[in-house]
Amino acid sequence: MTTTTGSTSGTAPGSIPSTDGRDPAGIVADMVDDVLALAATWTAWDGRPIPADDRVHTPHKAIRRVADRLVDHLAEMEARLVGEETQPDRRHASATTTGADLAPFTGADLDEARSRLTRLARIWVNRLDAMTPEQLDRSPGTGWTFRQLAFHAAESTYYAEAVGDLAPARTERTPTP
Numbered sequence: 001m002t003t004t005t006g007s008t009s010g011t012a013p014g015s016i017p018s019t020d021g022r023d024p025a026g027i028v029a030d031m032v033d034d035v036l037a038l039a040a041t042w043t044a045w046d047g048r049p050i051p052a053d054d055r056v057h058t059p060h061k062a063i064r065r066v067a068d069r070l071v072d073h074l075a076e077m078e079a080r081l082v083g084e085e086t087q088p089d090r091r092h093a094s095a096t097t098t099g100a101d102l103a104p105f106t107g108a109d110l111d112e113a114r115s116r117l118t119r120l121a122r123i124w125v126n127r128l129d130a131m132t133p134e135q136l137d138r139s140p141g142t143g144w145t146f147r148q149l150a151f152h153a154a155e156s157t158y159y160a161e162a163v164g165d166l167a168p169a170r171t172e173r174t175p176t177p
Helices: 024-039 059-081 107-129 133-137 146-154 157-163
Strands: 050-052 055-057
Touching (some): 024 059, 024 107, 024 146, 024 157, 050 157, 055 157, 059 107, 059 146, 059 157, 107 146, 133 146
Antiparallel strands (some): 050 055
16 A cells, blocks of 8 residues: 655554545645645745755655655555555655756746646546545555545645745835825
């Protein structure tokens, strides 16, 4: 199973993600909307990694981590639905900052992130909306329920929040008479 994460990104290692009465498809879609709203400010990034908790973050790294988590857990869900063993990830997750993570975040990068994350969210929404509440809460195979996976995936907002809103500060201007 590929669902264990560090405590800096929501669910502590070995703990079960909390769920509530919200629609799991909706929380994944809302997470992507929140990430992309912050990402829209990242073209102003000055190129310096941003420390948060015990890691450093950059715009590209945040997008990579959100996309990786969505792909990883979607792959887990799909494998379990067809009775296959899940494939463990072999990445270093947020512990690694790559050279690509340090690249400037441009308008073209924002467009790519919007396209990629919006499509991934749509796949999640379609898959989760096709399930009954019982399927969400009594998922096949070993691991968290699919509802718990969705709530865990939605914790990916952490990566975007670690980078934060980088919009240039706006100064209030008093009109001159």
